[in-house]
Structures are given as C-alpha cells and as structure tokens.
Amino acid sequence: MSKQEYTITVYTENQIGLLNRIAIIFSRRKINIESLNTSPSEAEGIHRFTIVINETEDVVKKLTRQIEKQVDVLKAYYNTSDEIVWQELALYKVSTDEIAEKVKVERLLREYGARAVVIRKDYTVFETTGHREETDRLVKVLEPYGLIEFVRSARVAIIKASKGFHEKLKEFEQREPGEELVENEYLDRQEEVFTM
Amino acid sequence: MQSTLSQPQKAALQTKTETISGSEAVLRAMVAEGVYTIFGYPGGAIMPIYDALYDYNDKLEHILVRHEQGGIHAAQGFARSSGKVGVVFATSGPGATNLVTGLADAMIDSTPLVCITGQVFAHLLGTDAFQETDVINITTPVTKWNYQVTDATEIPSVLAKAFYIAKSGRPGPVLIDITKNAQLQQFEYEGYKPCDHIRSYRPKPVVRKEYVEEAAKLINAAERPFVIFGQGVILGKAEKEFMQFIEKAGIPTAWTIMGMSAIPTDHPLAVGMLGMHGNYGPNVLTNECDVLIAVGMRFDDRVTGRLDKYAKQAKVIHLDIDPAEIDKNVKTTVPVWGDCKETLPMLTELIDQKVYPQWLKRFRDFEQEEINTCIEPELHPSSDVMTMGEVIRTLNELTNGEAIVVTDVGQHQMVACRYAKFNQSKSNITSGGLGTMGFALPAAIGAKYGAPDRTVVAVIGDGGFQMTLQELGTIMQFDVDIKILILNNQFLGMVRQWQQLFHDRRYSFVNITSPDFVQVAKGYHIEGNSINERKDLKSALETMLNHKGAYLLEVMVGKENNVFPMVPQGCSVAEIRLK
Numbered sequence: 001m002s003k004q005e006y007t008i009t010v011y012t013e014n015q016i017g018l019l020n021r022i023a024i025i026f027s028r029r030k031i032n033i034e035s036l037n038t039s040p041s042e043a044e045g046i047h048r049f050t051i052v053i054n055e056t057e058d059v060v061k062k063l064t065r066q067i068e069k070q071v072d073v074l075k076a077y078y079n080t081s082d083e084i085v086w087q088e089l090a091l092y093k094v095s096t097d098e099i100a101e102k103v104k105v106e107r108l109l110r111e112y113g114a115r116a117v118v119i120r121k122d123y124t125v126f127e128t129t130g131h132r133e134e135t136d137r138l139v140k141v142l143e144p145y146g147l148i149e150f151v152r153s154a155r156v157a158i159i160k161a162s163k164g165f166h167e168k169l170k171e172f173e174q175r176e177p178g179e180e181l182v183e184n185e186y187l188d189r190q191e192e193v194f195t196m
Numbered sequence: 197m198q199s200t201l202s203q204p205q206k207a208a209l210q211t212k213t214e215t216i217s218g219s220e221a222v223l224r225a226m227v228a229e230g231v232y233t234i235f236g237y238p239g240g241a242i243m244p245i246y247d248a249l250y251d252y253n254d255k256l257e258h259i260l261v262r263h264e265q266g267g268i269h270a271a272q273g274f275a276r277s278s279g280k281v282g283v284v285f286a287t288s289g290p291g292a293t294n295l296v297t298g299l300a301d302a303m304i305d306s307t308p309l310v311c312i313t314g315q316v317f318a319h320l321l322g323t324d325a326f327q328e329t330d331v332i333n334i335t336t337p338v339t340k341w342n343y344q345v346t347d348a349t350e351i352p353s354v355l356a357k358a359f360y361i362a363k364s365g366r367p368g369p370v371l372i373d374i375t376k377n378a379q380l381q382q383f384e385y386e387g388y389k390p391c392d393h394i395r396s397y398r399p400k401p402v403v404r405k406e407y408v409e410e411a412a413k414l415i416n417a418a419e420r421p422f423v424i425f426g427q428g429v430i431l432g433k434a435e436k437e438f439m440q441f442i443e444k445a446g447i448p449t450a451w452t453i454m455g456m457s458a459i460p461t462d463h464p465l466a467v468g469m470l471g472m473h474g475n476y477g478p479n480v481l482t483n484e485c486d487v488l489i490a491v492g493m494r495f496d497d498r499v500t501g502r503l504d505k506y507a508k509q510a511k512v513i514h515l516d517i518d519p520a521e522i523d524k525n526v527k528t529t530v531p532v533w534g535d536c537k538e539t540l541p542m543l544t545e546l547i548d549q550k551v552y553p554q555w556l557k558r559f560r561d562f563e564q565e566e567i568n569t570c571i572e573p574e575l576h577p578s579s580d581v582m583t584m585g586e587v588i589r590t591l592n593e594l595t596n597g598e599a600i601v602v603t604d605v606g607q608h609q610m611v612a613c614r615y616a617k618f619n620q621s622k623s624n625i626t627s628g629g630l631g632t633m634g635f636a637l638p639a640a641i642g643a644k645y646g647a648p649d650r651t652v653v654a655v656i657g658d659g660g661f662q663m664t665l666q667e668l669g670t671i672m673q674f675d676v677d678i679k680i681l682i683l684n685n686q687f688l689g690m691v692r693q694w695q696q697l698f699h700d701r702r703y704s705f706v707n708i709t710s711p712d713f714v715q716v717a718k719g720y721h722i723e724g725n726s727i728n729e730r731k732d733l734k735s736a737l738e739t740m741l742n743h744k745g746a747y748l749l750e751v752m753v754g755k756e757n758n759v760f761p762m763v764p765q766g767c768s769v770a771e772i773r774l775k
C-alpha cells in the first residue's frame with residue numbers, strides 16, 4: 001500500500017487537553033501532521049479537527065479508530081483529497097510602494113483571485129484562498145517584489161458525500177443520559193457512507 | 197409506582213442542597229460508588245481530602261502505602277482480584293509522578309482505576325509553584341481519561357464520569373487532578389448521580405448479528421479450529437459464557453498470560469499458554485489451524501512473534517469490545533465487535549456441537565514432547581539444585597489451585613504462569629503488557645484486600661523484590677496476610693538468560709546481590725525462612741501457607757537455569773525452541 005494524502009475529520013467535545021490526546025496518537029507513532037485545524041463546529045459545544053497526513057490507508061484507518069476511541073471524541077472520518085472540498089487561506093504582506101510602482105495590482109487581483117485586506121503607506125496585505133498550488137502561485141509572483149511576510153492557514157475541509165453529520169450531531173445533542181446508544185454502525189462502512 | 201408529584205414539586209425537591217467542601221464531595225462519591233478501600237499517600241496538595249477522610253473512618257478504609265508506586269500497584273491488585281475499580285490517592289508533584297508506572301501498567305492491561313491527585317491552588321497553575329507538575333499532560337498517554345478540577349462544583353459529576361469511564365467498555369485507569377482550592381471550596385451539593393452515559397463515549401460497539409452468523413458459519417465448517425483467549429473474558433465477566441462456547445464447539449483452547457485462570461487450567465479442552473514462553477503445541481499449531489477464534493485478546497507481539505508469519509493459513513475471527521483492536525495487528529476475516537458476554541452466547545447458539553479428537557490429539561502429542569524435553573526436567577529435576585518449576589509444582593500440591601498467585605516480572609513469572617494450576621477465575625495476577633518489575637509485592641497487598649478470603653501468594657525474583665520491598669512496611673502496619681515467595685537465583689535471571697542465548701554469555705550487570713531477606717522481613721516483624729535444599733521445600737511451603745499473617749519464604753534456586761520453551765525474538769511462533 002502506498003502513502004497518499006489523507007484528511008482526517010474529527011468531531012469532539014470542547015475539552016481542554018484533547019488536542020494533546022489526539023496529537024499523541026500521531027506523535028507516538030512518529031507520524032508527521034502536515035496540517036491541523038481546530039475550530040467550533042455548527043453544533044454548540046462540539047469542535048471539529050481537520051488533520052492532514054501522508055500515510056497508507058491501512059495506517060490511517062487504524063489512526064482513526066484510535067482517535068475515535070478517545071472518550072471525548074464523537075466521530076472520526078478519513079478521506080482522500082478527491083472526497084472532500086477543501087481550502088487554505090493565505091496572507092501576503094508586500095511593500096505598498098514597491099507593489100504600486102511595479103505591478104499591475106488590478107490584474108494581480110483578478111488573475112489570482114486575491115483581495116486586498118489592508119492597505120497602509122508602508123505595506124499592503126493580500127489574501128487568497130485555495131489549494132496549496134493555487135496559493136503558491138501568488139507567492140511566486142510576489143517574491144520578486146519583496147514579499148515581506150507570508151502565512152498560510154491549515155486546511156479546512158468539508159466531506160463531499162457524508163449524509164449530513166449535522167443531523168447526527170443534533171441527535172447527539174438531544175439524547176438523554178442513560179439511553180441505549182446506537183452509534184458505530186458506520187465503523188466499517190466508510191464506503192457506503194461516503195460513496196458519491 | 198407513578199409519582200404524584202408535579203414537575204415544580206419535583207424540581208423543588210431536587211434543589212434541596214447542603215453546603216459541603218470539595219473534599220467531602222470526593223469522599224461521598226467514593227461511598228456512592230461502593231468504594232471501601234483506598235490506597236494512598238498524603239501530602240500538602242491533597243491534605244484537605246485527607247482531612248475529610250479522618251471523619252470517614254467507618255466508611256472508607258485507607259491503606260497507607262510506603263511509596264505511591266506501591267499504592268497504584270496495590271489498587272491494580274485490588275481491581276484484578278475483585279473485578280471492581282481500584283482507587284488511589286496521591287499528592288501533587290512527586291506523589292503524582294510516582295503513579296506513572298502503575299498508570300502505564302494499568303492502561304496496557306486494561307485495569308479499572310480511579311486515581312485522585314492533589315494539585316496546587318488554581319491561581320498558581322503554570323507558575324512553577326512548589327510541587328506543581330503538569331500531571332494532566334504527563335499522564336495523558338497512560339490514562340483512558342483524565343481531567344483537572346479547579347472548581348468544587350464539578351467534583352460530583354466529574355467523579356461519576358471517572359468511575360463510569362474506568363469500569364465500562366474496555367476498562368482502564370482514569371486520573372482526576374484536583375486543585376487545593378477546589379478541595380477546600382464550600383459549595384451547594386445536590387447529591388451524587390452516577391453516570392451511565394457520555395455523549396461522546398461509546399463503551400460498547402453495537403453487536404452485528406450478521407457477523408456473528410458469519411463467524412458461526414466459519415466455525416461450523418472448520419476442520420482444525422483453535423480458540424485463543426485473553427483477559428477480555430475475565431473483564432467481561434464472561435467465564436461461564438466462554439466455557440459454554442468452547443464446550444459446545446469442542447475446540448482446543450489456549451490462553452494468553454492475561455487470560456489465564458478464566459477457565460480451569462486442567463480443563464479437558466485446555467491446551468495451555470500462548471506466547472514467547474508459552475506451551476509448545478498451541479504455539480506451533482497456531483500456524484496449522486484453519487480457523488483461529490480470538491476472544492478478548494489483542495495479539496500482543498509477545499503472543500504473535502513475527503506477525504508476517506503468524507497464522508497466515510487461518511481464517512481469523514476476532515471477538516473484541518474495542519473496535520480499535522480489530523485489524524490492529526492481525527487481519528481478521530470476521531470481526532465480532534462487542535462485549536463477549538453478549539456475543540459469545542449468540543455464537544454458541546449458532547454453532548454445532550462438535551468434537552475434534554484427531555486435532556486435539558495433535559496438541560497432546562506436542563504436549564508429550566514438551567513434557568519429556570522441558571516440563572519433566574523442570575518439575576522433577578534430577579540434579580540437586582532446585583528449579584523454580586518444582587517450587588511452583590509443590591505450591592500447587594499444597595494450594596489445590598485455589599490460591600491467587602501474583603507474580604513479578606522475569607523468569608519466575610514465566611515459570612509460575614507456565615506451571616501454576618488454577619480452578620477459579622481472577623487467580624493469576626501479573627504485569628502482562630508492561631512487564632513491571634516491583635509489581636508483585638504491592639499488587640499482592642491489593643489482591644488480598646480485593647479477595648480477603650483467598651490465599652494470596654506473591655512469587656517474586658530477587659531483583660524485582662528489591663524494587664518495592666519498602667511495602668513490607670505496609671504489610672506490617674496493616675497486618676496484610678500475604679505469602680511472599682522469593683525465588684532467588686542471584687541473578688536478574690531473565691536478562692541473564694537473554695545474554696546467554698543472544699549475547700554470547702556476556703553477563704553484563706545482571707549479577708545482583710541481595711540482603712538477608714529473612715532479616716529484612718524480621719525488621720518489619722514479618723516471619724520468614726530461607727531454604728536451599730529440596731528436602732525442606734514442602735515443609736517450608738506448608739509452614740508459609742499455614743502461618744497466620746504475612747510470611748516470607750526465600751528459596752534458593754539454580755543460578756543459571758533457563759525458561760523453555762521459548763520463541764526467540766523476531767521468530768515465528770512455529771519456531772519455538774524446546775531447549
């Protein structure tokens with residue numbers, strides 16, 4: 001089995017220390033995390049992690065199970081890049097003088113889908129979103145004009161085919177303590193849940 | 197009976213509160229959870245809890261250990277012999293870090309524990325205050341769950357969660373770190389509600405009937421089926437269900453070191469122990485069976501040897517409560533997720549009543565070979581030097597398989613597990629996954645509290661005994677009636693064996709000298725004896741077992757004896773060596 005890029009999506013309780021618990025699952029196996037984003041989800045009190053790694057499917061499957069085993073984790077999915085819609089945000093800081101003098105700014109904005117976020121006398125900050133290659137293209141263009149600073153966010157991703165985990169989350173929210181649980185039914189049914 | 201109270205009336209009743217401290221809330225949680233024994237060691241950051249404990253004398257028995265590691269191993273022993281949750285108290289900083297070895301041990305051996313550690317005042321967190329350590333981060337990899345409490349109002353619900361998590365599903369250790377201000381804080385206590393549900397936690401996967409059916413089909417069609425089981429049977433309290441399953445199926449059955457004693461060692465279908473120092477037949481025939489049924493075990497590398505050569509010919513059915521265990525090490529043909537107490541009867545229902553006399557005989561033939569080459573010389577040696585095996589054999593004769601045997605780690609552990617006879621479940625207590633030297637003495641103390649009516653014998657090497665021998669003090673102070681059997685080979689025996697076999701006999705730092713153990717015991721007012729002649733063995737063991745109260749017996753055994761059979765590291769189980 002060959003390695004490829006996988007995006008792991010994890011729904012969790014909003015708990016202190018959980019980031020560490022999840023990170024340990026990767027670090028103890030000496031697996032590098034390429035990108036990690038964590039933020040609140042659409043459901044109150046539930047957070048969402050998006051983790052990108054390069055691994056074989058076999059390893060990724062085991063990792064997801066180990067993640068899902070954590071007490072504060074509600075659900076973990078893994079997907080290849082063509083099963084998700086994903087974006088990264090990039091910010092570029094350039095000298096305002098330099099850029100106004102030498103570059104056709106309007107063209108730049110149009111061609112690269114960029115947006116000026118801040119324009120000051122000393123510098124201007126542009127923003128783009130997209131896949132890595134897309135945001136990289138603007139870096140190349142701006143570099144000759146003295147890119148002062150560049151930063152890219154972690155990946156955020158939405159699974160193309162999941163049948164609305166939102167509904168599931170609401171169920172989780174509503175369930176009264178003590179009721180019998182019936183989750184896990186998708187554990188080995190990734191394909192069915194996510195076929196497009 | 198239908199309640200006649202109106203909604204507001206009920207609400208009014210529920211809000212009847214009283215003001216108590218966080219510390220008191222901790223102890224009320226203990227009582228509500230049915231805890232009656234706590235192992236622990238006080239200190240500044242947990243003093244409010246100890247202060248409250250002073251008034252709980254009649255409800256909670258606290259055993260003052262001599263080291264927190266001893267405390268947590270004792271709690272493990274308690275949990276393993278009783279099937280209940282073990283509880284430990286420790287103070288912040290060094291108290292808490294002394295728990296780490298036991299946490300790691302309990303984590304890998306799925307032992308239910310609730311550990312309460314004191315912590316500095318919340319306003320001091322992160323300031324390198326006196327005895328402040330980041331206990332939550334230190335213990336994260338070795339706990340099933342942990343949590344830091346900084347406000348007393350959280351205590352009842354957090355402790356309820358802690359007990360629920362520790363004992364449900366695949367059990368494990370939970371640590372709750374409570375800041376001193378939370379222990380002291382007075383708050384409106386609304387009573388204790390046990391926890392039986394956590395939104396994000398699924399202790400048991402849903403049983404899939406179709407997989408059970410598929411598994412039954414495979415078993416019914418098998419010609420050479422083989423059952424292997426682990427501690428899951430004991431943790432699931434499924435001994436009876438398991439026995440019914442194997443007896444109807446008629447399948448030869450072997451155990452892992454952790455599963456040992458779930459069925460009587462002399463059961464007609466029992467073919468022995470698996471793994472590196474397991475029995476010859478079950479190891480070899482793992483690579484000849486056509487259907488391998490693994491129940492509540494996790495295919496540890498000490499059991500499988502080389503994975504790429506492990507049971508490749510077999511269809512594998514794996515019954516486990518932890519979905520993450522499925523396909524982790526060995527690829528399964530049919531996974532049966534669930535609590536084996538639930539899944540085994542379903543499976544038993546669907547399988548045919550069968551016997552496999554030819555196949556079982558293959559195990560017996562290998563057994564005979566093992567008896568001739570290893571077992572006989574070990575149990576009835578011809579030389580003058582005593583072997584560990586004959587000590588265990590004699591112990592068996594005197595205890596009739598009724599004793600709890602707690603072992604430390606090393607050659608004596610493997611010998612004890614190979615040769616001890618058991619009639620009851622929860623009788624073999626050992627550090628399986630972590631292999632923690634120093635485990636046995638404190639774990640035996642805990643085991644005695646967990647099963648006060650049973651004889652508890654701790655079998656320990658001269659090396660491991662010196663790792664936690666301070667717990668003799670606990671035994672002395674609390675009159676703990678355990679029998680300590682030291683098998684002294686004057687070496688760190690297991691390491692020496694490896695140096696002999698794999699490092700050209702370069703005995704590098706395995707020669708360990710010991711104090712006069714009997715004198716040491718005497719210092720603690722514990723009776724003892726040391727023997728080095730076979731003629732004294734039986735009577736010395738008898739004296740030990742008949743003695744009222746704790747007793748230490750040292751038996752001098754052969755210095756350079758080895759434990760065989762052995763699957764050398766990196767070999768397949770079929771390459772097991774008899775000598």
Ligand SMILES: Cc1ncc(C[n+]2csc(CCOP(=O)(O)OP(=O)(O)O)c2C)c(N)n1
Pocket residue numbers: 604605606607608609631632633634656657658659660661683685687688689690691
């Ligand atoms: C805490 C710890 N340190 C080191 C080891 C490595 N180790 C495994 S077995 C062993 C030797 C044990 O010697 P002893 O207690 O005398 O028992 P024997 O093997 O002689 O029966 C050692 C050092 C261990 N398992 N645990």
